[in-house]
Amino acid sequence: MFAVTILGSNSALPMHDRHPTCQVITAGDELLLIDCGEGAQSQMNRFKIRRSRINHIYISHLHGDHYFGLPGLLNSFSLTNRKDPIHLYAPAELKPILDLQFDAAQAHLSYSLIFHELKEEKEITDLKKFSIKAFRVSHRIECWGFLIQEKEKPKKIDTDRALDFDVPSSFFPQLKEGKDYMHVSGRLVKNEWVTKAANPSRSYAFCADTRFDPEIANKIRSCNLLYHEATYLDDLREKAEDRFHSTAKQAAKMALLAEAKHLLIGHFSSKYDELAPFLTEASALFPQTELAIEGASYLIRD
Amino acid sequence: MFAVTILGSNSALPMHDRHPTCQVITAGDELLLIDCGEGAQSQMNRFKIRRSRINHIYISHLHGDHYFGLPGLLNSFSLTNRKDPIHLYAPAELKPILDLQFDAAQAHLSYSLIFHELKEEKEITDLKKFSIKAFRVSHRIECWGFLIQEKEKPKKIDTDRALDFDVPSSFFPQLKEGKDYMHVSGRLVKNEWVTKAANPSRSYAFCADTRFDPEIANKIRSCNLLYHEATYLDDLREKAEDRFHSTAKQAAKMALLAEAKHLLIGHFSSKYDELAPFLTEASALFPQTELAIEGASYLIRD
Numbered sequence: 001m002f003a004v005t006i007l008g009s010n011s012a013l014p015m016h017d018r019h020p021t022c023q024v025i026t027a028g029d030e031l032l033l034i035d036c037g038e039g040a041q042s043q044m045n046r047f048k049i050r051r052s053r054i055n056h057i058y059i060s061h062l063h064g065d066h067y068f069g070l071p072g073l074l075n076s077f078s079l080t081n082r083k084d085p086i087h088l089y090a091p092a093e094l095k096p097i098l099d100l101q102f103d104a105a106q107a108h109l110s111y112s113l114i115f116h117e118l119k120e121e122k123e124i125t126d127l128k129k130f131s132i133k134a135f136r137v138s139h140r141i142e143c144w145g146f147l148i149q150e151k152e153k154p155k156k157i158d159t160d161r162a163l164d165f166d167v168p169s170s171f172f173p174q175l176k177e178g179k180d181y182m183h184v185s186g187r188l189v190k191n192e193w194v195t196k197a198a199n200p201s202r203s204y205a206f207c208a209d210t211r212f213d214p215e216i217a218n219k220i221r222s223c224n225l226l227y228h229e230a231t232y233l234d235d236l237r238e239k240a241e242d243r244f245h246s247t248a249k250q251a252a253k254m255a256l257l258a259e260a261k262h263l264l265i266g267h268f269s270s271k272y273d274e275l276a277p278f279l280t281e282a283s284a285l286f287p288q289t290e291l292a293i294e295g296a297s298y299l300i301r302d
Numbered sequence: 303m304f305a306v307t308i309l310g311s312n313s314a315l316p317m318h319d320r321h322p323t324c325q326v327i328t329a330g331d332e333l334l335l336i337d338c339g340e341g342a343q344s345q346m347n348r349f350k351i352r353r354s355r356i357n358h359i360y361i362s363h364l365h366g367d368h369y370f371g372l373p374g375l376l377n378s379f380s381l382t383n384r385k386d387p388i389h390l391y392a393p394a395e396l397k398p399i400l401d402l403q404f405d406a407a408q409a410h411l412s413y414s415l416i417f418h419e420l421k422e423e424k425e426i427t428d429l430k431k432f433s434i435k436a437f438r439v440s441h442r443i444e445c446w447g448f449l450i451q452e453k454e455k456p457k458k459i460d461t462d463r464a465l466d467f468d469v470p471s472s473f474f475p476q477l478k479e480g481k482d483y484m485h486v487s488g489r490l491v492k493n494e495w496v497t498k499a500a501n502p503s504r505s506y507a508f509c510a511d512t513r514f515d516p517e518i519a520n521k522i523r524s525c526n527l528l529y530h531e532a533t534y535l536d537d538l539r540e541k542a543e544d545r546f547h548s549t550a551k552q553a554a555k556m557a558l559l560a561e562a563k564h565l566l567i568g569h570f571s572s573k574y575d576e577l578a579p580f581l582t583e584a585s586a587l588f589p590q591t592e593l594a595i596e597g598a599s600y601l602i603r604d
Contacts (some may be wrong), residue, residue: 013378014344020374038374039341062406068374072322072340075366076315093406100402104364104395106443143406164443 001026002130002150002202004227005297006266007043011209011231011245012065014039015270018067021208023227024049026297027130032229033057034206040069040077047295052082056125058132059090060208061143071101078110085112089124089134091142092117116142121219127235135219137210139201140244145207147220153198155191162194198201202300205260208267211241212250217258225300226260227292229267230278248278252286262301266292303328303434304452304504306529307599308568309345313547314367315513315534317343317572322367323510325529327353327450328599329432335359335449336508343378345453349597350419354384358427358433362510363445373403380412387414391426391436393444394419395534409499420446423521432440437521439512442546447509449522455500457493464496504602505560510569513543514552519559527602529594531569532580552578554588564603568594 002047003026015026020037030080031053031297033040044051051073054248060069067090077086088094095115099146116124125132133147149161154176158278167181167189175181181189205220208229220226231245240247246254265278270279275291283289290298305328312320322339326346333355335342346353353375354533361369369392379388389479390396397417404411420436427434435449456478464474468482469491477483483491507522510531524529533547542549548556557565565588568579574580577593585591592600 012381014347014374019344038371039344040340042321045316062403064373064377064403064407068370069340071366071371079315091406093402095404097399097406100399101364101366101394104393104399104443105366141406300453 001028002078003297004047004204004225004264004301005047006036006292007040007047007049007295008037009266009268009292009294010065010287011267011269012063013270016271016273017278018268019043021060021267022069023206025204027127027148029053030055030130030134034071034147035060035066035208036068036073038068041073043294046251051077052084054086055084056087056132057089058134058144059088059094060137060206061139061141062091063141063209066209071098074098074109074113075105075107078107082111084267085114086193086244087114087116087125089116089118091144092119092174094270107208131197135216137216138205138213138244139209139211143209145205145210145219147203147205147218147223149203151200152201155195155198158194158196165189165194167194181280200302202302203256204300205252209245212246212254214257217254219261220258222259222261224261224302225264226255226258226262226266227252227264227266228264230282231267231269231270231279232275248281249285252282252289255286255289261288262298263289263294265289303330304506304602305599306527306566306602307349307351308594308596309342309349309351310337310339311568311570311596312367312595313569313571314365315572318575318578320570320572321345322513323569324358324371324506325417327506329429329450332357332429332432334434334450334581337362337368337510338370338372338375340370343375345596353379354386356388356516357386358389358434359391360436360446360448361390361396362439362447362508363441364393364395364445365443365511367382368511372425373400376400376415376584377409378412380409384413387416389416389418391418391420393446394421437443437518439509439518440515440546441511441513441594445511447507447512447518447521449505449507451505451527452503454503457497460498467496468489469496482517501532502604504604506602507560509556511547511548512557514548516559519556522560522562524563525560526568526604527600528557528560529566529568530556532584533569533571534568535583550583551587554584554591556590556593557588563590564600565591566594566600567591 007022008019020033190250205223228251230248234247234249310321323337345534394525507525530553532550536551
């Protein structure tokens with residue numbers, strides 16, 4: 001399973017029963033948390049997120065609407081006596097803030113909190129079936145996007161054909177790696193005769209908060225699902241640029257530029273109660289668009 | 303109007319749709335905020351609290367469930383372009399935490415944030431009709447209680463009698479201050495003949511988080527409404543003492559000792575879904591007890 005569940009879809013001011021940014025990525029057996037706005041814990045309760053399965057937390061930047069729910073979550077992990085370490089990836093300045101908060105509370109966490117400073121565009125997490133890269137986006141302060149990629153999958157064996165060619169099942173693991181089989185008689189069975197290509201690897205790109213920046217397209221090229229912020233509608237494009245945010249139309253433009261397969265837009269300004277105009281505006285340019293709705297899960301599809 | 307509205311009644315872990323500690327005191331025209339757990343802003347939206355009327359914020363201590371909603375609230379004040387200053391009363395260690403957070407966000411507040419360090423037991427705020435005192439309670443880390451007292455009220459004029467005695471209405475302000483009236487003829491009108499005693503001044507005491515500590519009774523003597531924490535039921539008295547918390551029975555005992563008129567209990571542990579046993583336990587000892595229910599307002603009565 002590879003999917004994203006939206007816990008918060010709003011920008012800074014909590015309004016219209018929408019919450020600040022927070023997403024949970026289901027990446028196989030792991031849950032990855034991206035950003036952790038205030039109220040993230042309550043949203044996890046509400047949408048039945050199994051928080052014990054979260055081992056990695058990614059914070060894009062240090063505007064409060066992207067991390068003010070984190071100290072409470074880290075405390076709660078300790079109150080429920082968590083033992084597994086948490087890997088936290090964030091701009092360097094988060095560490096002294098958390099340290100001061102723990103000191104002031106005289107808190108001793110029940111688990112290790114391993115802080116990874118974001119400082120270069122590179123792979124930052126290597127899981128069994130997924131890798132996570134950090135890349136820079138273009139916001140008023142240092143801000144990071146994240147690209148979550150499925151690793152290359154092994155080939156699929158066409159069992160009937162492999163048996164037809166008398167390939168013993170003990171050799172199947174090597175078939176998956178692409179090797180040919182040689183019978184003791186010297187007869188060769190070419191790998192492609194008995195295997196099928198694996199399903200292509202999928203990827204999810206998270207881009208918030210950022211103004212429209214064509215350079216980002218190269219960093220997320222051909223992703224299956226692009227989450228891009230769309231704080232405003234395009235009539236407020238100047239305001240968006242001024243505040244280092246994007247419009248729904250610009251999000252769609254980025255999806256086109258990056259040749260993304262699908263687009264998910266969120267981080268809506270509190271000034272908008274109705275979200276339908278965001279979908280109308282973005283899908284006019286990029287039809288495979290969906291609105292980020294809190295509580296909804298979006299599969300990352302081919 | 304003198305009342306308290308509960309925005310959060312739970313202890314540290316948000317559960318059972320209860321939230322961490324946060325209260326709004328209506329003190330005449332002013333709203334005073336006591337503690338500001340995570341989600342305080344959403345609770346203010348939900349219960350229609352006019353946050354522009356909040357000028358004073360009191361933070362009892364630096365366990366996260368009492369202040370993790372504060373940075374977001376202070377940010378939101380700025381996003382909505384507030385101009386009036388905010389007076390913030392808290393333990394000293396809160397200031398560098400907020401400063402680091404504002405620095406990391408490169409935030410510039412639209413209003414002055416005036417920080418008052420809590421360090422002695424004394425009057426900390428002097429409003430037109432109310433005064434607020436801070437006093438120490440007994441918790442694992444430095445923790446403060448707050449006593450909000452109506453100032454002494456002017457006497458009430460018995461208008462019919464004042465006219466019978468030919469006291470001119472221009473003298474009524476002095477009558478309220480307790481002065482006698484002397485006619486030009488030399489005839490004296492004693493103040494008590496034409497006035498009635500004012501309604502007695504009322505007071506509200508906030509005590510959380512604290513273990514049962516008899517010394518607190520002297521600091522809140524005869525208050526009209528005592529809010530006292532009741533994290534556990536009395537069968538877990540040892541656990542409560544160990545964690546510097548109180549039981550419902552101990553809260554009732556404090557109300558008796560302090561000769562409070564009414565008792566309000568809150569800060570319930572997340573382990574309890576049902577709250578009725580708290581009311582049963584406390585009111586057995588102190589009948590004038592109520593449960594702190596989120597969204598409910600409690601008048602401070604004689």
